[in-house]
Amino acid sequence: MKNPTLEGLFHETLRDIYYAERRILKTLPKMMRAAQSEDLKAAFEKHRGETEVQIERLAQIFEIIGKRPQAKTCPAIDGIIDEGEEVMESFKGAPALDAGLVAAAQAVEHYEMARYGTLRAWAACLGMTDAEQLLMQTLQEEEATDEALTQLADTSVNEAALDKAA
Amino acid sequence: MKNPTLEGLFHETLRDIYYAERRILKTLPKMMRAAQSEDLKAAFEKHRGETEVQIERLAQIFEIIGKRPQAKTCPAIDGIIDEGEEVMESFKGAPALDAGLVAAAQAVEHYEMARYGTLRAWAACLGMTDAEQLLMQTLQEEEATDEALTQLADTSVNEAALDKAA
Numbered sequence: 001m002k003n004p005t006l007e008g009l010f011h012e013t014l015r016d017i018y019y020a021e022r023r024i025l026k027t028l029p030k031m032m033r034a035a036q037s038e039d040l041k042a043a044f045e046k047h048r049g050e051t052e053v054q055i056e057r058l059a060q061i062f063e064i065i066g067k068r069p070q071a072k073t074c075p076a077i078d079g080i081i082d083e084g085e086e087v088m089e090s091f092k093g094a095p096a097l098d099a100g101l102v103a104a105a106q107a108v109e110h111y112e113m114a115r116y117g118t119l120r121a122w123a124a125c126l127g128m129t130d131a132e133q134l135l136m137q138t139l140q141e142e143e144a145t146d147e148a149l150t151q152l153a154d155t156s157v158n159e160a161a162l163d164k165a166a
Numbered sequence: 167m168k169n170p171t172l173e174g175l176f177h178e179t180l181r182d183i184y185y186a187e188r189r190i191l192k193t194l195p196k197m198m199r200a201a202q203s204e205d206l207k208a209a210f211e212k213h214r215g216e217t218e219v220q221i222e223r224l225a226q227i228f229e230i231i232g233k234r235p236q237a238k239t240c241p242a243i244d245g246i247i248d249e250g251e252e253v254m255e256s257f258k259g260a261p262a263l264d265a266g267l268v269a270a271a272q273a274v275e276h277y278e279m280a281r282y283g284t285l286r287a288w289a290a291c292l293g294m295t296d297a298e299q300l301l302m303q304t305l306q307e308e309e310a311t312d313e314a315l316t317q318l319a320d321t322s323v324n325e326a327a328l329d330k331a332a
């Protein structure tokens with residue numbers, strides 16, 4: 001660690017979530033293709049578009065802190081997504097596949113909420129108002145995505161898995 | 167996947183979080199020792215006690231579904247905790263260490279919230295009332311822990327990192 005201050009920690013964590021968002025962007029089309037429910041496909045497609053904008057926001061924050069956008073391997077998102085890919089393989093064609101996809105996507109959303117919540121608080125503490133605003137926008141999108149997935153699970157996806165299994 | 171139904175997915179995810187909780191239980195004493203703030207040490211100690219109870223609840227749920235408690239390696243929590251351990255090493259003795267520890271702990275909490283939220287919804291869907299109740303209790307504890315960490319960061323930990331860095 002070259003810079004063991006809050007600024008240094010902010011930069012490292014920005015690189016971590018930059019890697020994570022790019023891995024998520026690559027994974028969402030696979031999840032979209034795998035999903036059986038049209039509503040779930042649409043939710044993943046919507047979030048793919050949001051993720052592109054979120055990556056652009058991260059690039060703006062790198063610019064604000066005078067660093068070039070550079071990813072740092074994030075073993076956390078790699079582990080979360082690897083688990084999601086295992087579900088896609090193991091449950092291929094199975095009634096519970098969509099329920100597993102929602103679970104995987106919500107684990108991703110929660111990782112993002114944790115990181116953006118932290119980064120937003122640090123930006124506020126460091127007096128970086130513009131960065132804080134950008135991070136808050138993304139945080140609210142992640143929270144809304146997670147809530148939409150919960151609704152989808154509760155209103156159709158989980159019951160569908162159960163009906164077909166019965 | 168031997169059982170590609172919602173019951174099968176529930177069992178696999180239970181094994182995943184059982185592994186995760188046991189890894190967390192091993193890691194919390196390290197985080198407690200590393201923390202500079204007494205309040206943060208106390209928060210980790212409190213959560214260590216809760217984690218023991220949460221593991222016991224998981225054992226009860228394995229019993230409800232007639233399976234023996236068996237962990238399944240969870241690459242997600244391994245990745246999240248590996249990142250936390252990197253922070254503990256890189257920021258050892260640095261002003262921003264506690265801020266990094268809170269961030270790591272909140273990433274752990276969010277993983278748990280995602281998994282317990284999902285398991286609770288599946289238990290409800292599968293008509294497993296007792297399991298649902300146990301999962302809800304743990305979910306509420308994880309949410310309270312996350313909220314307490316946010317408070318700690320906002321009221322002291324982040325400012326402390328900043329003051330010392332200035």
